Amino acid sequence: MQKKRGRRVLKWFLWSLVALMVLGVGGIVAWSQIGVMGAEPGPLASVEENPAITVTDAEQGIVLAPADGASEIGLVFVPGAKVDPSAYAAILQGVVEDGVTVVITRPWLNLAFFDLRGLDSFTSAAPDIDTWAVGGHSLGGVRACRLAADADALVLFGSYCSNDVSDSSLAVLSISGSEDGLSTPEKIDGARDLLPADAEMIQIDGASHASFGDYGPQAGDGTPAISDEEMHEQVTALLDEFFATLR
Known part of the structure; x- marks a missing residue:
């Protein structure tokens, strides 16, 4: 019993x-x-209608490539938490026009820390490219830092590393916003020692957290004092200069 x-x-x-x-x-x-933040239709349409770019919905993610096929450098870009990957197409289209192939990933469950795939799961979208940077926005940037050991360069949009890559030979570009209410300037500065000493740290005056994508305002963020067009232009110029050092 x-x-x-x-x-x-x-x-x-x-x-x-x-x-x-x-x-x-x-x-x-x-x-x-x-609460997934969708891509704004206007900026996304500007990419889809751009004759200088091909947009492919691939297994690896959204692949943006120069229409003429001339690309020597690739960028794997990881979206922020609960942000539609398409929301980053417009801010990245300028660098694609200038010869960089971009693979915007689709994180599992819309959250980068759940996505355990390695970098080669995304670079396989463009196997002819030998030089790869990995980057991301917000939580996507934190995940990009984890993937950076297999990349040639690291690009952060309103983000910072939680792991130490300071002893690596990575080329690093960190772009932040003065009005970012989430990845605040203080948080960016607080994690600076986790990046190599020669990392480029650029703060865009007037940019908020949501200025790094086209998905509308975000709770807890600051108020941007820069237009989307100017933001896209500044980011494109910074990325072009950075990628020129990798060629």
Whole structure:
């Protein structure tokens, strides 16, 4: 009798544990799909209608490539948390026009820290390219830092590393915003010692956290004092100069 009672208790405990796990996983999946910030249609249309760029919806992500096929450098770009990957197409199209192939990843569950794929899962979209940078915005930049050991360069948009890459030979460009309410200037400065001593640290005056993508305002962010057009121009110029050092 006592043994049967013990089995019932054990069975109840195991089924309760399974139920909690299912509820937990289901809750995470549901939360990851709620509140995803979509790409603004206007900027995205400007990319899709750009004759200088080809846009491919590939297994590796959204691939933006020069229409003439002339590309020696690639950039794997990881979106911020719960941001539609397409929201970064417009701010990156200028550098694509100038000869860089960009692969914007689609993080699992819309959150970069759940995505455990290696860099080669994305660079396979353009196997003829030998020089690769990895980058990202916000949480995507944190994930990019984790992938940087397999890259030639690291690009951060309103982000910073949580792992130490200061002893690496990586070329690093960190672009931040003076009005960023999430990756604040203080947070960027606080993580500066995790980057190589020669990392380029550029702050764009008037840029907020959401200025690095085209997905609308974001809770907790500052108020931008720069237009989207000017932001895109400044980012393109900074990326062009940075990638020129890799050629």
